[in-house]
Amino acid sequence: MRTFGKIAVIEFKLALREIGTSFVAVLFPTVLLLALGAVPALRHHDAVFGGQRFIDVFCPSLVVITLSFLGLNTLPQRLGGYREKGVLRRLSTTPVHPAALLGAQLLINVVLASAAVVLLMVTGRIVFDVRLPDNLFAFGAAFLLGMAALFSLGLIGVAIAPTAKAATGILMPVFLLTMFFGGVYLPRYMLPNFLARIGDFMPPGVQALQDAWTGGSPQPLHLLVMAAIALVTGLGAAKLFRWE
């Protein structure tokens, strides 16, 4: 446990040194919220959004950016690189199993994603008076399950790809799809209904995040599907993952 803690601390330091990736994932959603919120039209209460503002309903999509970026980009690239460069193999010559490094990577990406969301919420609340999720517990559940589903997809990408480059190649279309269905490119109210409904079940499950955020609670089916995706792809990744 002490060793795992040490690995996690080092991995965290290394992640912070990668300004390009980690910081973008953590800061970008908040920066985007500030930029969008600066446009007066996006701060108008509108019946289209059930009396809320665009910036209120767009927040879950900003969470999608962070999760997709970390889960389908940063994490797979880092792990693929570690495998390719023999970092995992090097570790397997020591008393520590390379799985510890994988665990540490998962942990720090969870921490980074959580930090990004907290930063987004706090900034939104202070600057634009965006409501905090009514049901924090439900939001936490939707967030964790969505993240688990997305990170598992990232892991299975690394598991089946021979190199870090190939993993990025395989995961790029998935990344674009999760961003699209998460309403990042085109706000979800502009999507045809059937596309929006597909998006409900696309990791990380933007509708569940939305439901937990702006009132009520997420639909159990949405959460269940995320859990199922996480379980199936997670087990698949564990089975297929090659250490070298």
Add this chain to the structure above:
Amino acid sequence: MSIIEVRNLHKVYRDHVAVQDVSFTVERGEIFGILGPNGAGKTTTVECVGGLRHADGGTISVLGLDPVTDRDELRQRVGMQLQESELPERIKVWEALDLYSSFYREPADWEQLLNLLGLADKRNTAFKKLSGGQKQRLSIALALVGKPEIAILDELTTGLDPQARRDTWQLIENVRDQGVTILLVTHFMEEAERLCDRIAVIDTGRVVALDTPAGLVSTVDVEQRIRFRPSVPLDDRLLADLPEVTSVHRTGTQIVVTGTGNVLHAVTSVLARNQIVAADLRVEQASLDDAFVELTGRKNNN
């Protein structure tokens, strides 16, 4: 009991047999070399010894342990340096040593290792900013940080410049003097000759010879070659008639005499009797290089 015992090791990869039948033993305190051409099965052999790969046949005992079933205990007591294995780009030298030392029950003092390996002034440097030689030294330091009883070093000096290579050899000798047994994989003759107490020559997955460096050289029946420039013109027959001499020929102003046994003495005696001075005299004798070519080349020709 020997510290490492390998018997009839056999390892097959999907498309080819990497190790056919390899047996050797290593004694405590030895520097034992595994020498062979590229693709001979050297790395596979030591990776089986280190428990990184599972043998398909034969038995391996390291410190009385089975590398597969006693994996955890083996890892505590055996340090390994692998070919082409890197560290995260941005990890600093001290961080890597500090981290790796935390993996072991009784780690070495890594500050001391840092000094020993001449990396003290690089302690805050990121891995990717290190030169090839420095990376290699860090890699050796990581193999030693657990205070291992055995260090397995694979292609220790590949890619190093001659000075860095010599420094590394000196370092390995120091490590051995501290009582660490060393299993060294190399394809450099000079390295094997300088460092190893005994050498197993491996070719196409088999041990083709196992001896001390001097022993290996002596198995090769190679002629000596003597080159010199005579101070006055010289009749070839004077030398060619000697029983030890097998041939005499000239290249430019140089005479090249080949022969066996005491040929050097015979030639110099004749020259002395005739008051001829041999300028630029050079004697070429069999080296480990010749032994190696003889041992591994012969099979390739068949």
